[in-house]
Each structure stands twice: as structure tokens, then as C-alpha cells.
């Protein structure tokens with residue numbers, strides 16, 4: 001564990017306790033154990049596992065986690081100071097905290113007189129006794145004690161002398177850490193600095209900081225506290241937490257290490273930050289936030305032509321750090337604002353060599369701009385763009401060609417029933433194939449008929465399935481009526497890709513996106529196999 005030195009900041013993760021308070025975040029017991037292993041792999045010093053007094057699931061967690069071998073992390077059980085009017089060793093909640101069997105425990109107590117009088121309904125003196133006795137007792141049981149001073153900043157605003165007395169009481173009773181909590185999440189950095197600096201001067205325990213994001217300052221406030229003398233930062237992965245969330249440890253760690261030069265994680269772990277962020281989102285079954293700083297998909301995405309041109313010369317010109325440092329990567333977006341540099345960089349990303357002064361670059365750019373003018377959107381449809389570029393740059397004899405398609409819908413009102421039917425005539429490898437299929441709606445029928453016609457020639461296509469289908473009605477474009485844009489996401493079980501189609505006719509737009517999807521995958525299969533597949537005649 002790394003603490004004590006001026007340079008080191010200790011990370012205290014509470015994803016499994018405070019983070020699990022978030023709406024839509026639920027962790028099963030196996031989920032919690034997987035997250036513990038991952039945090040340990042990354043070298044997170046403390047993992048707060050839950051509140052054994054609050055529910056049976058947390059008790060089961062502490063039983064299970066004690067059998068997991070951990071290299072870097074110390075598991076912490078969470079609870080509160082003893083109840084008013086009860087001897088500390090008789091308090092059932094304190095007993096359960098000890099029964100959790102962890103080396104370290106965290107207890108929270110009151111700092112704000114408003115809470116002491118109105119919520120706890122005890123005298124200020126009794127509250128101080130509760131803090132002292134609880135910590136002293138847990139120390140006498142051999143525990144490392146983290147004391148969370150709840151509402152430390154709000155309490156300090158209302159009655160600085162009393163708030164400080166509470167912190168001193170915790171420190172004098174032997175708390176290893178006194179953690180200043182911005183429980184309501186509304187403090188500004190200057191207030192965080194003021195109390196943290198004072199506490200660092202007045203008390204002998206090490207100082208921690210626990211912030212919430214209600215003013216969108218949780219990370220900034222944690223960094224301010226570190227600058228003022230705190231050496232432990234508490235938070236959650238991806239900022240999960242009740243209301244607007246807790247301090248996002250992903251951003252906090254990145255800033256502490258990269259911007260403030262602190263030692264936080266073991267060497268090499270920083271480049272796994274994106275992996276950690278995605279892992280926890282996936283475990284919580286939440287879609288990763290594309291705009292998450294440092295690790296989001298858009299964090300190093302460049303779109304404007306002049307920016308991309310500058311990026312091509314010097315990455316630092318529009319990036320605050322190199323994306324690889326945190327395990328992310330740079331993305332060049334191709335869209336209406338593209339310049340030729342986007343096309344060149346994007347081609348490079350795909351392993352294709354292209355020069356800016358190449359006529360094909362200009363042609364590709366021209367085509368992209370014209371298509372975007374008609375309503376195509378390539379930012380969300382990487383596969384369609386890649387296909388467009390490959391078709392322009394390399395010889396492309398098609399896998400199949402459409403001769404004609406026909407779609408019909410029959411509705412039987414009496415039966416509240418509807419059938420869609422599609423017939424597709426294709427030319428594949430010199431043969432003409434004719435297939436008919438039914439489906440749930442015209443697009444499904446068309447997809448079925450298309451695959452039916454191709455499966456004899458490309459049996460691997462059976463692995464490809466439609467994952468998502470989005471339709472957007474656009475306003476009139478370039479003198480036409482309303483235009484429909486269709487995005488199709490497909491998957492073969494290991495990768496997924498998105499293609500786009502645009503037309504005034506929804507069936508035609510869908511057909512285009514479906515064909516792109518199949519062509520993209522067949523082309524990829526051919527490249528992976530290293531040998532060209534026989535092509536259509």
C-alpha cells in the first residue's frame with residue numbers, strides 16, 4: 001500500500017457501497033466479486049465492500065470475499081458510530097461490522113449540528129462521545145479505522161468550532177484516516193481547500209476526501225483537497241452514486257497521475273483505465289458514456305477539418321494527453337466538416353495508404369460530402385464508410401448484384417394479422433437466384449429473402465445477425481421530400497458493425513443498409529482469410 005509520502009495518493013473505491021446506491025445500478029454477489037478482482041488487478045488500495053449491518057447480501061459478500069486472494073487491495077466493511085444511549089460493545093451494528101472479518105473498517109459519524117440535533121437528536125457532547133468511543137473500541141479490536149466525517153463541509157460552514165471538534169475527537173481516538181465528506185455535493189473547491197488545509201494542520205490522522213457530484217465538481221473538489229493535504233481520495237468507478245453520483249475515480253486517477261504527478265496506481269496500470277471503466281459498466285449492464293473524459297469513445301475523436309489537419313502534424317495541438325496513456329485511442333470522424341486529412345487518417349486507421357494530393361482522396365471526399373448532403377451519416381456508420389473507401393481504392397468485383405426486389409404487405413383486419421412477403425432476384429457467381437421469404441414486417445422479410453438467396457454461396461453468413469435497426473425521418477434534403485435514414489447494426493458474435501442507408505423510401509434505405517452490412521462482412525472475411533472469395537459474375 002502506498003501512502004505516507006508527499007507524492008503518493010491512496011485510492012479508496014466505494015463503487016460497491018456508495019456506487020450501488022445509484023438508480024439503475026445493481027450488483028449481484030458474483031458481480032461484486034468480479035469487480036473486487038478487477039480493482040485488485042489494477043492496484044486500488046482500498047475497496048469498500050458494503051454495509052454488513054444493512055442487508056444480508058452484504059454479509060454474504062464479506063464471507064465470500066475473505067476467500068479471494070488479493071495482492072493489492074484491502075477490503076473495508078462500512079458502518080456507523082454507535083447508537084445513542086447504547087454501549088459500543090453492545091451495539092448490534094458494531095458487532096456485525098466486526099463479524100465481517102475485514103482488517104479495515106469505515107465508520108461514519110455526524111459533523112453538522114443540524115444533523116446532530118434534528119436527525120440524531122442527541123446533544124453535541126453525546127455525538128462527540130459516540131465518535132470517540134466507537135473509534136477507540138474498533139482500534140482496541142485491532143482494526144484499521146477509516147472515519148468518514150459526514151457533512152464535514154456543511155457542518156464547518158455552520159459551526160466551524162464544533163466541526164473541528166468532531167474531527168479532533170476522531171483523530172484523538174485513534175482513527176487512521178479522517179475522511180472529509182461533501183455529502184450533499186454542493187461545495188465549491190475553495191471551501192474544500194479551506195477545511196482540508198485546516199484539518200491537515202490541526203489533526204494527526206491522515207486526511208481523506210469523499211465528494212459527491214451535485215455541483216459537477218466532485219473530481220475538482222477531490223483534486224483541490226489533495227492539493228491542500230489530503231492523501232486519500234474516495235470515489236466510484238465511472239462516478240456511480242446516488243443523485244448525480246460520486247467522485248469519478250477514473251478521471252480523478254488520471255488527473256492525479258498525469259496532471260499532478262502523484263503516484264497512485266502501480267506502474268503500468270494507468271493504461272488499463274479504459275478497460276476498468278468499461279468492465280464496471282458492463283458488469284452493471286450500463287452503456288458506457290461516450291463523452292466520458294479520458295476513457296469515453298469520443299474523448300479523442302476529431303471531426304473539424306482544420307483540427308484534423310493539425311492533429312495529423314502534431315497530436316498535442318488538439319489533445320490534452322496522448323490517448324494511449326489511459327488505454328484509449330484517437331478516432332478520426334468523417335463527416336460534413338471533413339477535410340482531406342480526415343480521409344487520409346481514416347484510411348491509415350484501416351491500413352490503406354493514401355496521400356492528400358492523390359486524386360482518389362479528393363474523389364472520396366467529394367463523394368462523402370455529396371452523400372452527407374443527402375442525409376447519410378458516416379460518424380455512426382463506420383462500416384459503410386470503410387466499404388466506400390475500399391471500393392474506391394481497391395478493385396471491387398461485387399459479391400452479388402441485385403436484379404430486382406418486391407415487397408408486399410397483406411393485412412387481415414378480422415384476424416388482426418399481417419404478413420409481409422419479399423421476393424429478391426440476385427445475380428451471384430454467374431447464376432440468377434430467386435428467393436421468397438416472409439417476415440415480421442417488410443424489412444425483416446427483405447432481409448430473410450436476401451440471406452436466403454446468398455446462403456448457398458456464402459454459408460458463413462449464417463453467423464451474421466441483425467442487432468439493432470434505427471430509423472430517423474429527416475427534413476427535406478436538397479429539394480426532395482422527407483428523407484429516411486436507416487442505421488443497421490449487425491454482429492457475427494465477435495464483432496459488430498453499423499451501416500447506413502438513405503432514401504425517400506424506407507424500404508430502399510433499409511435495403512441499402514442491409515446490403516452494405518453483408519458486403520462489409522464478406523469483404524472482411526475475405527481479408528481475414530487472405531484469399532479472395534470467388535465473385536459474382
Ligand SMILES: [Zn+2]
Pocket residue numbers: 018183210212246
Ligand atoms: Zn457518499
